[in-house]
Amino acid sequence: MEKIVLFLFLNVFSSLADVWCFFLISRVRSKKRQILFLCIANIFLGLLLSIGNIGVIFTNILETLLFVLYLRKNNTLEILFGSIILVCTLDLLVDIVSDMITQVMSFTLIGQLSLRFLLILMMIVAIKLGNGKIYNYLANQNNKIFVGILAYTYVSTVSISIIYIQSKSFTPLTLFFSLYILIQTIFAIFIYHEMTMVQEKLLNKKDQEKLKQQQHQLEEYASYLEKSEDDLRAFRHDYKNILNSLKVSAQEGNVQEVIQKLDKYTETNLNSKALLKYKDLNHIYVKSIKETVK
Numbered sequence: 001m002e003k004i005v006l007f008l009f010l011n012v013f014s015s016l017a018d019v020w021c022f023f024l025i026s027r028v029r030s031k032k033r034q035i036l037f038l039c040i041a042n043i044f045l046g047l048l049l050s051i052g053n054i055g056v057i058f059t060n061i062l063e064t065l066l067f068v069l070y071l072r073k074n075n076t077l078e079i080l081f082g083s084i085i086l087v088c089t090l091d092l093l094v095d096i097v098s099d100m101i102t103q104v105m106s107f108t109l110i111g112q113l114s115l116r117f118l119l120i121l122m123m124i125v126a127i128k129l130g131n132g133k134i135y136n137y138l139a140n141q142n143n144k145i146f147v148g149i150l151a152y153t154y155v156s157t158v159s160i161s162i163i164y165i166q167s168k169s170f171t172p173l174t175l176f177f178s179l180y181i182l183i184q185t186i187f188a189i190f191i192y193h194e195m196t197m198v199q200e201k202l203l204n205k206k207d208q209e210k211l212k213q214q215q216h217q218l219e220e221y222a223s224y225l226e227k228s229e230d231d232l233r234a235f236r237h238d239y240k241n242i243l244n245s246l247k248v249s250a251q252e253g254n255v256q257e258v259i260q261k262l263d264k265y266t267e268t269n270l271n272s273k274a275l276l277k278y279k280d281l282n283h284i285y286v287k288s289i290k291e292t293v294k
Contacts, residue, residue, distance in 0.1 A: 015042040026083035
């Protein structure tokens with residue numbers, strides 16, 4: 001009875017851990033009823049574990065389909081699929097490592113369950129520490145490549161599980177195949193990480209060059225506005241002088257002189273070429289530059 005209780009507890013704990021890890025990695029926003037449904041459904045799927053190692057594979061496959069199909073609406077498929085297959089891959093690895101250690105150490109059933117519980121805790125801690133980096137890989141522009149690596153790792157892990165089920169033990173061939181796939185996966189992830197780092201450096205360099213170019217253009221425009229301000233002040237000064245001159249001439253009754261001065265000033269300062277340098281000054285939106293023309 002005690003063993004059955006421990007088995008059921010481990011099944012519930014593992015199922016809830018999978019749900020928690022999935023939402024931690026994917027950062028999918030879901031309603032409480034959706035999370036509750038996934039928890040209950042995952043617990044029932046965990047009952048397939050009771051039929052042996054083949055049940056582990058079926059559980060993982062059904063779990064992947066459940067999460068992707070149930071949450072596919074309004075969510076990115078790459079993030080959903082990548083998150084759940086990562087969790088399922090870690091589940092399979094927990095089972096494989098647990099069985100390997102059990103065969104070597106000859107644990108009792110309670111010892112096996114305790115070991116599996118410890119490995120699940122290690123999986124939770126690992127995901128907790130690395131979920132931010134994993135999410136960035138799943139959400140960036142190269143996410144399809146990363147999801148492809150995860151899918152390859154998942155299929156390879158399932159293959160190892162099938163080989164183990166057929167041989168009923170970890171033969172040298174199984175161990176070699178496992179190490180070969182593990183090394184391949186680590187190498188692929190390393191290459192992907194280096195590729196993303198190079199892309200980030202190139203983007204940062206491109207952004208810096210663009211920022212320098214914009215700053216240079218802004219400085220040129222500021223110099224142009226400062227010169228325009230000087231011209232505008234001279235225009236205001238000349239305008240004030242001509243008004244005073246016209247006022248004096250008008251008071252003296254010299255109408256012809258007033259007309260001549262107006263014609264001369266209009267021809268010199270109010271033609272289209274003279275006013276062209278003040279074009280679009282009312283469309284300045286940079287506050288620091290706008291102050292220079294007030």
